[in-house]
Structures are given as C-alpha cells and as structure tokens.
Amino acid sequence: MNPSIIKPSATLPGDICRILEHSEETLHLSLAGRLDASVTAQLWYPLVNLVENAAPQLLRLKADDITYCDSAGIGLLMELARRQLKRQGQYSLDGLKEEFSHLWSQYQPKDFLEIRSSRPQPCCLPEETGRLAVQAWDGMLDMVRFTGELTLALLHAARHPRTVRWPEVWLVMEKAGVNALPIVGLISFLIGLIMAFQATIPMRQFGVEIYVANLTALSMLRELGPLMTALLLAGRSGSAFAAELGTMKINEEIDALTTMGLAPVPFLVVTRVLATIIIMPLLSLFANLMGLVGGAVVLLSLGYPLISYIHQVKAAVGLLDLTGGLAKTLVFALIVAGVGCLHGLKTRSGASAVGDSATRAVVSGIILIVIADGLFAVAYYFLGI
Numbered sequence: 001m002n003p004s005i006i007k008p009s010a011t012l013p014g015d016i017c018r019i020l021e022h023s024e025e026t027l028h029l030s031l032a033g034r035l036d037a038s039v040t041a042q043l044w045y046p047l048v049n050l051v052e053n054a055a056p057q058l059l060r061l062k063a064d065d066i067t068y069c070d071s072a073g074i075g076l077l078m079e080l081a082r083r084q085l086k087r088q089g090q091y092s093l094d095g096l097k098e099e100f101s102h103l104w105s106q107y108q109p110k111d112f113l114e115i116r117s118s119r120p121q122p123c124c125l126p127e128e129t130g131r132l133a134v135q136a137w138d139g140m141l142d143m144v145r146f147t148g149e150l151t152l153a154l155l156h157a158a159r160h161p162r163t164v165r166w167p168e169v170w171l172v173m174e175k176a177g178v179n180a181l182p183i184v185g186l187i188s189f190l191i192g193l194i195m196a197f198q199a200t201i202p203m204r205q206f207g208v209e210i211y212v213a214n215l216t217a218l219s220m221l222r223e224l225g226p227l228m229t230a231l232l233l234a235g236r237s238g239s240a241f242a243a244e245l246g247t248m249k250i251n252e253e254i255d256a257l258t259t260m261g262l263a264p265v266p267f268l269v270v271t272r273v274l275a276t277i278i279i280m281p282l283l284s285l286f287a288n289l290m291g292l293v294g295g296a297v298v299l300l301s302l303g304y305p306l307i308s309y310i311h312q313v314k315a316a317v318g319l320l321d322l323t324g325g326l327a328k329t330l331v332f333a334l335i336v337a338g339v340g341c342l343h344g345l346k347t348r349s350g351a352s353a354v355g356d357s358a359t360r361a362v363v364s365g366i367i368l369i370v371i372a373d374g375l376f377a378v379a380y381y382f383l384g385i
Contacts, residue, residue: 012050017047024057028060029061059089061077061094150265165267172271175237209299217312221321230369234340239359242347246343246357275337277330280333
C-alpha cells in the first residue's frame with residue numbers, strides 16, 4: 001500500500017492519545033497505555049489523518065505514559081516522524097522508556113523519506129546481461145565447492161560405512177524409488193508404445209515391421225529408459241530434496257545442526273545421494289522393461305507372435321547395450337540428488353524461497369542431465385559402443 005494514501009478520518013481513541021496543544025505551529029500529543037499491533041491498527045489512520053490535516057511546524061509526542069511498545073508501535077512513531085521531515089517540519093519524542101527506546105534508536109526517520117516500490121525497476125540490456133552473467137558465475141562456483149565437499153563426504157562414507165545413517169537411506173529409497181514406480185512404468189510404457197507406432201509407418205513401406213522391435217529395444221535400453229527415468233526423478237525427487245532442505249534452512253534447523261557440530265552435507269546430503277544412486281539403476285531397468293512391453297503391444301496388434309518379438313529383441317541388443325545405459329544412471333543420480341540438495345541448502349528467506357529453490361533444482365537438473373547424456377553419446381560414439 002502506498003503510505004501517502006490515507007484512509008478517511010476515524011475517531012481518535014481518547015484513552016490512548018490525547019491532544020495537549022493544537023495550534024498552527026505546534027501539535028502536542030500524549031500517548032498512553034499499550035502500543036501493540038492491535039492498538040496501533042486502531043490508532044494509525046486517525047493519528048496520521050490528524051497530523052496531515054494539522055500540518056504543524058513542530059510535532060511533539062509525549063511518551064511518558066506508554067507502558068508497552070513493540071515494533072508496530074515504533075513503526076507508528078516512525079511514520080509520524082517521517083511525514084514531518086518530508087514536510088520540512090520538526091518533531092520530538094519525549095519520555096520514551098529505556099526498554100522501548102532501543103527499538104527506536106535502531107532506525108532513523110530520514111532513511112524512510114522515500115519509500116521504495118516493491119516492484120524492481122527495469123534496467124537496460126547490458127546491465128541485465130551482466131547481472132545474469134555474475135549470477136551464473138556465482139552458481140558455478142557454488143556448484144564446484146559443493147561438488148568437492150560432497151566428493152569428500154562420499155569418500156568418507158565409503159571408508160566408514162557405519163557413519164552413514166542407513167535407515168534414512170532406506171526411507172529415501174522408498175520415497176524416491178518405490179513410490180515412483182507407477183509414474184516411471186506408465187511413462188515408459190507409453191514412450192515404447194508411441195515410438196513403436198511411429199516407427200511402424202516408415203517400416204511398413206518396406207515390409208519390415210518386425211524391425212520395430214529392434215528400434216524399440218535399442219532406443220529404450222541405450223537412451224530413453226535411463227533418460228526418461230532421470231528426468232522424472234529430477235522433477236519428482238530432485239524438487240522434493242530441494243523443498244525439504246529449503247524448509248529446514250528457513251526454519252534454521254540446518255543452523256542448529258551446524259551448532260551441534262553436524263555438517264549438513266555428510267548428515268543430510270550423503271543419505272539422499274546414496275539412496276538415489278542405488279535406486280536409479282533399478283528404476284531404469286523397470287523403465288526398460290515397460291518400454292519393451294509397450295513395443296510388444298504394437299507388434300502383437302500388427303499380427304506378429306510374441307515369440308518373434310522376443311527373438312528379435314535378443315538379436316538386436318546385448319549386455320553391452322544394457323550396461324551402457326545403466327552406466328549413465330549413476331551419473332544422472334548424482335546430478336539429480338546433488339543439484340536438488342545444493343539448491344535446497346542455498347534457499348534464502350521469504351515466502352516463495354522454497355518454491356524458487358525447487359524450481360531451480362528441476363531446471364538445473366534437467367539441463368545437466370541432457371548435457372551429461374550428450375557427453376555420453378559422444379564418448380560412446382568414439383569408443384564404438
């Protein structure tokens with residue numbers, strides 16, 4: 001609300017505020033009782049209206065009889081002083097008790113002469129480009145620091161397995177893995193079904209619809225199974241990790257852990273990363289199976305027997321294709337869990353901070369997964385895999 005806009009006048013509560021002197025040059029007011037949030041809400045607009053309409057050169061506030069004053073009451077006194085200074089007038093606050101004056105001394109009315117709008121001012125393109133570049137650079141530095149700390153924590157966990165909170169690992173595996181089976185199975189089945197149907201059209205021109213099984217098997221095992229699983233977990237579990245740790249950051253639970261001598265990364269992040277590393281290959285295997293089932297449904301609808309589809313799949317793919325796809329899932333798991341936890345630990349204060357962290361975790365995770373998948377594709381090409 002714009003502070004320059006004043007609501008219509010209301011009755012000034014006489015038991016809280018009394019007018020001791022009212023002239024063209026001086027307005028002397030006496031405040032008494034409690035100045036808490038509820039009383040200040042009743043007093044704010046009538047008192048501001050009185051001061052604005054009187055427009056005195058000197059505003060004197062007698063505060064000897066104030067028995068309680070919180071930040072809301074200090075805000076009212078600060079607003080009256082601010083309006084006086086803005087009008088080139090003077091003010092004085094007399095008799096405020098010492099236990100309340102320390103709140104008043106933390107601020108200066110002159111600092112609030114110009115109330116800034118909550119909407120950010122637009123800036124020029126070079127300035128915006130530079131700001132985004134600095135943010136991207138800071139994000140990269142944070143990611144490098146977090147990667148190093150997480151690597152040391154994982155190495156310590158590998159050398160001392162008893163230090164890992166395994167019950168927490170099993171719980172995260174259930175939430176991120178077992179509970180994700182329905183959505184992973186459904187998406188993978190539909191991907192295999194759609195891909196097989198789309199491949200049938202060009203294959204039919206040459207009378208080789210049976211090779212739809214080859215295409216489906218190779219695509220699911222080498223690429224789509226691991227990739228779709230990683231993307232689903234980035235949107236489902238990566239955002240959950242960011243939201244959980246972000247809520248703990250806002251509630252100062254992470255600060256409490258640090259105070260107790262427990263580092264956040266070994267205590268909170270390692271369990272989530274280990275659970276994701278364990279569950280991601282298993283989910284990818286399930287996704288591969290459901291994708292092959294989707295392709296089998298299409299071939300069966302075309303009149304091919306199931307045994308022909310199975311033989312064709314066995315001839316098209318081998319153990320190297322399966323392990324090549326599963327190798328990706330280990331890296332994808334590190335990206336999903338690591339990025340989600342990183343943005344959760346970087347959560348700032350505010351009502352929308354947790355949502356912003358979850359959004360950044362999903363977007364960053366998806367981008368890094370696609371980049372890593374591209375690097376795997378190049379590496380497999382040169383290795384002849």
